[in-house]
Amino acid sequence: AQRVTQPEKLLSVFKGAPVELKCNYSYSGSPELFWYVQYSRQRLQLLLRHISRESIKGFTADLNKGETSFHLKKPFAQEEDSAMYYCALSGTYKYIFGTGTRLKVLA
Amino acid sequence: NAGVMQNPRHLVRRRGQEARLRCSPMKGHSHVYWYRQLPEEGLKFMVYLQKENIIDESGMPKERFSAEFPKEGPSILRIQQVVRGDSAAYFCASSPEIGGAYYNEQFFGPGTRLTVL
Numbered sequence: 001a002q003r004v005t006q007p008e009k010l011l012s013v014f015k016g017a018p019v020e021l022k023c024n025y026s027y028s029g030s031p032e033l034f035w036y037v038q039y040s041r042q043r044l045q046l047l048l049r050h051i052s053r054e055s056i057k058g059f060t061a062d063l064n065k066g067e068t069s070f071h072l073k074k075p076f077a078q079e080e081d082s083a084m085y086y087c088a089l090s091g092t093y094k095y096i097f098g099t100g101t102r103l104k105v106l107a
Numbered sequence: 108n109a110g111v112m113q114n115p116r117h118l119v120r121r122r123g124q125e126a127r128l129r130c131s132p133m134k135g136h137s138h139v140y141w142y143r144q145l146p147e148e149g150l151k152f153m154v155y156l157q158k159e160n161i162i163d164e165s166g167m168p169k170e171r172f173s174a175e176f177p178k179e180g181p182s183i184l185r186i187q188q189v190v191r192g193d194s195a196a197y198f199c200a201s202s203p204e205i206g207g208a209y210y211n212e213q214f215f216g217p218g219t220r221l222t223v224l
Contacts, residue, residue, distance in 0.1 A: 004149070006149075036215075042217070043110070043111075043215050043216060043217040043218070044198070044215040045215070046212060046214075049212070086149065086150070088150075093138070093140070093155055093162075093163070093202075094140075094152045094155070094163070094166075095140075095142070095150070095152060095200075095213060096152070097142075097149035097150040097151070098149050099147070099148055099149040100149060
């Protein structure tokens with residue numbers, strides 16, 4: 001079955017602490033993996049994708065095919081990182097989304 | 108480029124009424140996708156359209172739901188005889204012509220929040 005799992009609904013960290021948002025996937029084939037972010041009252045926007053290997057706003061994510069994971073990491077959380085984060089995969093044109101993790105960065 | 112536009116942003120309907128949700132893709136994008144997000148769930152794919160064609164509607168309920176993307180004008184997601192279970196956020200996304208290395212990056216609209224009373 002094709003599935004994206006984000007086990008944490010809510011993750012609270014203090015400002016300056018490291019952040020790791022977990023994402024595991026199930027897909028037969030070679031999907032493309034994405035992280036989307038939704039700030040309060042704004043639309044979903046692409047944060048990063050595994051094929052570009054970029055670091056956006058200090059976030060990185062490494063695709064681990066052996067563990068079928070694509071965890072999102074940031075070494076030092078900022079208050080402005082507070083948002084909903086969605087992991088998604090795409091094998092063709094269809095995106096399969098996880099249920100999202102709300103990240104709260106506390107002052 | 109104004110990005111993907113959706114209207115209305117909020118729509119309230121009584122049971123049995125019709126709901127029409129509109130989506131204008133980004134300029135130059137000819138592919139439109141609709142997703143539904145029920146409370147506490149992730150976005151779920153409903154339908155994929157190109158101009159005047161439905162490519163994949165496998166995620167759309169068989170009854171009461173229809174979608175179109177005419178040659179001129181926005182894409183429309185239509186829900187007839189709405190029920191309480193249709194209350195959700197409906198997101199539209201668009202992408203440019205398939206063919207490039209990043210063809211499947213989708214750009215999302217702000218969503219339409221449908222409430223059925």
